[in-house]
Amino acid sequence: MRDFAPRDNAILNVYLFLLGLTVVPKLVFAMFSSAGLALQKVFRMRRNYGTAMGVFLAAGSLYVLFYGSFISFGKLDVRHIDYYSDTLPASFDGYRIVQFSDAHVGTYGRSRAGLLSRAVDSINARQPDMIVFTGDLQNMHPGEIRPHIPVLNRLKAHDGVFSVLGNHDYADYIAAPQSVKEANERETVELQTRMGWTLLRNENRAIFRGTDSIVIAGMENDGDGKHFPRKGDIGKTLAGVSDSAFVVMLEHDPTSWRNRILPHSNAALTLSGHTHAMQFELFGWSPVAFKYSEWGGMYYENTRAINVSTGLGGFIPFRFGVPGEIVVITLHKGTKQLH
Known part of the structure; x- marks a missing residue:
C-alpha cells in the first residue's frame, strides 16, 4: 500500500x-x-x-x-442562513453560529497562509455565539496543522469552538504501521484541544442561556465504510439527550443525514461538509451531484434541515465557480413567514 x-x-x-x-x-x-x-x-x-x-x-x-x-481559489464567500424552528428555546432566538469546513490547511503552505488568516478574521468579525468546524482540518498528517496553530488559535466565540473529524483527519491516507497511524490520530486530536477547540467524538455538550438550553452534538465521520471511514455512533452521540431537546448535529459526511440522523434522531439542524462541490460549479450545477443528493447549501425534510458547506480550502489549490466559504447561521424561534 x-x-x-x-x-x-x-x-x-x-x-x-x-x-x-x-x-x-x-x-x-x-x-x-x-x-x-x-x-x-x-x-x-x-x-x-x-x-x-x-x-x-x-x-x-x-x-x-x-x-x-x-484567482478563484483565493476568493472567500460569506453565506447567510436563517433557520426557524418552533422547538428552539426562546432564549436562543437570534443565536449565531458560524460554520467553516474542509480547511485542508496542508494546502496553504507559506504562499497561501494569508488566505487562512483572512478567513479567521472574517469568522471573528461575525461576532458568533458559537463557531463550528465540520471536519478535514488536514490533508494527510497532523504535521500540516502545526504551522497554522497561531492563526487557528485566534478563533473566538462566546460559547467556544466545536469540531468533528473528517475522513482526512484519520490516518487512512498514509502507508504506515498501525502504531504510527494511531499516533498521528492522537496528535490530530491533541492539536485541536491545544487550540482550545472542543472536539466531539460521538458525544454532546449542552449550551445554556439561563434555564434554557440547546445541545451541540458531534458524530465521528459516518461514511460508506469502504472509501470513507464509518465511525459514527448515533446512540452514543446523543446519550443523555432528551427527545424534546433542540439539537444541532455536526457530521462531516452529509450522506449520514438521510442514512442515520433523520431516521434515528430528532436533531433539528445538521451541519456537514465533505463534498467541496467537487471544487467545480457551472451555472449552479456540479458533477458531484451524481454522487450526493445534498452537496451544497440548505436542504429540508419538513422542519428538519441540513446545511452542507462547500468548504474553505481543498486538497488541491483549485476552485472554479465555488469559492471558499464560511456560513453564518442565525437561529430563530417560530415558523418562517413567507411574503
Missing part, C-alpha cells in the same frame, strides 16, 4: 497543473475534432465544425485552469 498522495503536496499540485495545461486541452480538441470529422463524412458537410468547437473548448479549459488556480 502507498500513501494516497505525495507527502509534499507541491509535487502533486505541479503535476496536476501541467496535466491541465498540456494534456487536457489537447484531449478536448482531439475529441471534438474527431467527432466533427465523423459527422462531416456522414452528412457530407464541407467543413469540420468539430475543429472550431475543439479550439473553443480547449481554450476554455485553459481559462478554467488559470482562473480556478490563481
Whole structure:
C-alpha cells in the first residue's frame, strides 16, 4: 500500500497543473475534432465544425485552469442562513453560529497562509455565539496543522469552538504501521484541544442561556465504510439527550443525514461538509451531484434541515465557480413567514 498522495503536496499540485495545461486541452480538441470529422463524412458537410468547437473548448479549459488556480481559489464567500424552528428555546432566538469546513490547511503552505488568516478574521468579525468546524482540518498528517496553530488559535466565540473529524483527519491516507497511524490520530486530536477547540467524538455538550438550553452534538465521520471511514455512533452521540431537546448535529459526511440522523434522531439542524462541490460549479450545477443528493447549501425534510458547506480550502489549490466559504447561521424561534 502507498500513501494516497505525495507527502509534499507541491509535487502533486505541479503535476496536476501541467496535466491541465498540456494534456487536457489537447484531449478536448482531439475529441471534438474527431467527432466533427465523423459527422462531416456522414452528412457530407464541407467543413469540420468539430475543429472550431475543439479550439473553443480547449481554450476554455485553459481559462478554467488559470482562473480556478490563481484567482478563484483565493476568493472567500460569506453565506447567510436563517433557520426557524418552533422547538428552539426562546432564549436562543437570534443565536449565531458560524460554520467553516474542509480547511485542508496542508494546502496553504507559506504562499497561501494569508488566505487562512483572512478567513479567521472574517469568522471573528461575525461576532458568533458559537463557531463550528465540520471536519478535514488536514490533508494527510497532523504535521500540516502545526504551522497554522497561531492563526487557528485566534478563533473566538462566546460559547467556544466545536469540531468533528473528517475522513482526512484519520490516518487512512498514509502507508504506515498501525502504531504510527494511531499516533498521528492522537496528535490530530491533541492539536485541536491545544487550540482550545472542543472536539466531539460521538458525544454532546449542552449550551445554556439561563434555564434554557440547546445541545451541540458531534458524530465521528459516518461514511460508506469502504472509501470513507464509518465511525459514527448515533446512540452514543446523543446519550443523555432528551427527545424534546433542540439539537444541532455536526457530521462531516452529509450522506449520514438521510442514512442515520433523520431516521434515528430528532436533531433539528445538521451541519456537514465533505463534498467541496467537487471544487467545480457551472451555472449552479456540479458533477458531484451524481454522487450526493445534498452537496451544497440548505436542504429540508419538513422542519428538519441540513446545511452542507462547500468548504474553505481543498486538497488541491483549485476552485472554479465555488469559492471558499464560511456560513453564518442565525437561529430563530417560530415558523418562517413567507411574503
